Amino acid sequence: MELRNEGMGRRRFLNWILGTSAGTLMASVLYPVVRFLSPPEVPESTTAQVEAGPTNDPELLTNGFKIIRFGAEPVIVIRLSDTDIRAFSATCTHLSCIVGYRKPIERIWCNCHNGQYDLTGKNVAGPPPRPLTPYKVDIVSRGPDQAGTVVVSKA
Amino acid sequence: MSLDRVPFGSWLDRRLHLSGLLEFAGHKTVPHHRFSVVYYLGGMTLFFFVVQVTTGILLMLYYRPSAEGAFESVQFIMTTVPFGWLIRSIHSWSANLMVFFAFVHLVTVFFTKAYRPPRELTWITGCLLFFLIMAFGFSGYLLPWNKLAFFATKVGTDIAGVVPVVGEWMLRFLRGGERVTGGTLSRFYGWHVAILPALATLLLGVHLLLVQMQGMSSPPSEEAKPDRRSMKFFPHFAMRDLFGWILALGVLASLAALFPWELGEKADPFAPAYQNIRPEWYFMFMFQTLKLVPGGQILGVEYESIPIVLFGLGGVVLLLVPFLDRGIAVRGKSPVVTAIGVLAVLYILGMTAWAYGNLIPIWVGLATVVLLALFSLFTYRPQGRGKP
Numbered sequence: 099m100e101l102r103n104e105g106m107g108r109r110r111f112l113n114w115i116l117g118t119s120a121g122t123l124m125a126s127v128l129y130p131v132v133r134f135l136s137p138p139e140v141p142e143s144t145t146a147q148v149e150a151g152p153t154n155d156p157e158l159l160t161n162g163f164k165i166i167r168f169g170a171e172p173v174i175v176i177r178l179s180d181t182d183i184r185a186f187s188a189t190c191t192h193l194s195c196i197v198g199y200r201k202p203i204e205r206i207w208c209n210c211h212n213g214q215y216d217l218t219g220k221n222v223a224g225p226p227p228r229p230l231t232p233y234k235v236d237i238v239s240r241g242p243d244q245a246g247t248v249v250v251s252k253a
Numbered sequence: 254m255s256l257d258r259v260p261f262g263s264w265l266d267r268r269l270h271l272s273g274l275l276e277f278a279g280h281k282t283v284p285h286h287r288f289s290v291v292y293y294l295g296g297m298t299l300f301f302f303v304v305q306v307t308t309g310i311l312l313m314l315y316y317r318p319s320a321e322g323a324f325e326s327v328q329f330i331m332t333t334v335p336f337g338w339l340i341r342s343i344h345s346w347s348a349n350l351m352v353f354f355a356f357v358h359l360v361t362v363f364f365t366k367a368y369r370p371p372r373e374l375t376w377i378t379g380c381l382l383f384f385l386i387m388a389f390g391f392s393g394y395l396l397p398w399n400k401l402a403f404f405a406t407k408v409g410t411d412i413a414g415v416v417p418v419v420g421e422w423m424l425r426f427l428r429g430g431e432r433v434t435g436g437t438l439s440r441f442y443g444w445h446v447a448i449l450p451a452l453a454t455l456l457l458g459v460h461l462l463l464v465q466m467q468g469m470s471s472p473p474s475e476e477a478k479p480d481r482r483s484m485k486f487f488p489h490f491a492m493r494d495l496f497g498w499i500l501a502l503g504v505l506a507s508l509a510a511l512f513p514w515e516l517g518e519k520a521d522p523f524a525p526a527y528q529n530i531r532p533e534w535y536f537m538f539m540f541q542t543l544k545l546v547p548g549g550q551i552l553g554v555e556y557e558s559i560p561i562v563l564f565g566l567g568g569v570v571l572l573l574v575p576f577l578d579r580g581i582a583v584r585g586k587s588p589v590v591t592a593i594g595v596l597a598v599l600y601i602l603g604m605t606a607w608a609y610g611n612l613i614p615i616w617v618g619l620a621t622v623v624l625l626a627l628f629s630l631f632t633y634r635p636q637g638r639g640k641p
Contacts (some may be wrong), residue, residue, distance in 0.1 A: 123499070123502075127502075130335075130336035130339050130340065131307075131311065131336075131340075133335035133336050134311055134314075134334060134335060134336045134337060134339075134340050135311070135314070136335070137315075137334070138333045138334050138335060140333070
């Protein structure tokens with residue numbers, strides 16, 4: 099009886115050793131793999147301001163708007179007049195589509211789900227839950243006879 | 254082993270008929286003799302192949318195959334992704350170890366004459382797998398898009414261009430154009446991650462199926478003995494296999510951690526060639542041979558193309574060994590083929606040593622033989638010294 103107990107104890111001990119070794123081995127293989135799978139945090143671009151071309155940019159004149167790159171962010175620049183130019187984040191607050199501008203009805207419009215924003219960026223119709231983030235626009239003069247340059251910066 | 258004792262065992266068995274498979278595995282045996290250690294080499298190569306597939310898939314999550322992004326993405330993997338340095342180093346080290354073990358496997362199969370009937374097809378699929386492994390190595394070498402890789406690929410593909418008649422076409426086919434460009438990179442990437450793995454999986458399946466159907470071959474000297482012994486595959490052989498794989502994983506992790514694979518400088522197609530441009534070690538014997546050939550022509554054929562064509566023929570001869578070696582099939586021995594094999598191995602070792610200007614390749618060759626002998630102490634027990 100005593101011998102048998104001792105035998106069982108040894109077997110259980112060995113099984114435990116084997117199990118924990120196998121477990122540790124699996125963990126030491128899986129841990130780096132799981133960590134590798136989760137992408138590292140890449141710092142956001144530190145863009146402070148972007149030049150968006152002249153105030154009489156043909157694209158601005160015909161469509162009334164254009165989309166520019168602000169670091170990794172798309173930004174919509176809307177031209178209402180020579181002196182009134184506005185910029186907002188072009189990412190729709192609903193499901194992150196890129197918005198456009200409908201000149202005839204003076205609305206910023208998202209084609210994905212017909213979200214609408216007014217010219218202050220406020221969500222006025224459709225599903226968007228929040229207003230668009232505004233950007234600061236400066237018009238830098240380049241001389242008396244030349245069109246100014248639109249400079250967009252974080253508000 | 255009974256399926257009834259496993260949770261869902263009988264449920265699965267009714268659907269998949271696993272008991273037949275278990276029955277087969279239970280009866281499977283492996284010959285047990287003093288050269289049994291060589292039976293673990295194929296499994297070892299397979300282990301490194303599995304490591305390659307796993308780490309390769311992981312690397313694909315961050316790698317970008319373009320001239321603009323490749324180097325930066327590998328740099329990102331090495332410096333920013335958690336354990337990226339480890340995964341990439343393991344991929345590089347395991348690639349080299351896989352080539353090494355595939356070569357040792359091939360050499361031992363050759364000298365134990367395991368290719369003799371009825372195992373000709375196993376040999377041929379094995380040789381093709383070996384060539385595929387070299388192609389994996391060649392295509393993977395370019396992917397980090399560093400200077401060394403760029404010029405090595407330039408030289409390597411140029412060599413293909415020297416082959417008479419089809420050379421020009423081969424060069425364009427390999428490079429995807431006249432020059433080594435970003436186009437070559439995406440092409441090599443396609444080969445490396447899609448075409449070659451698909452071919453390798455197919456061939457590997459056939460190779461392993463043949464090994465299972467025909468069993469392990471015993472060397473002729475052992476087969477002639479009256480008191481042949483064998484070892485049960487489950488659990489004895491499989492446990493030894495597993496032991497070897499865990500050992501290999503330890504060696505691999507140590508190598509990757511202690512000697513992380515370098516990335517070097519980004520390739521610049523308009524920069525002058527690097528000093529010491531050279532291919533991976535397993536191409537060095539061919540590289541050295543080509544270096545020795547003088548410039549010139551004979552009957553309109555460039556001297557340079559002669560060794561290239563000869564190496565190509567060498568590959569074909571290797572593939573056809575089971576059919577060329579009639580002696581082993583008819584008389585049960587073929588000393589001439591063995592002698593040619595010894596000369597070929599000596600040539601490869603000698604040329605590699607010459608290329609590096611040191612004796613390390615020779616020492617590695619000797620160490621491999623010594624290690625195999627040492628490991629056979631674990632895998633083989635002479636009769637009368639306890640059960641295997």
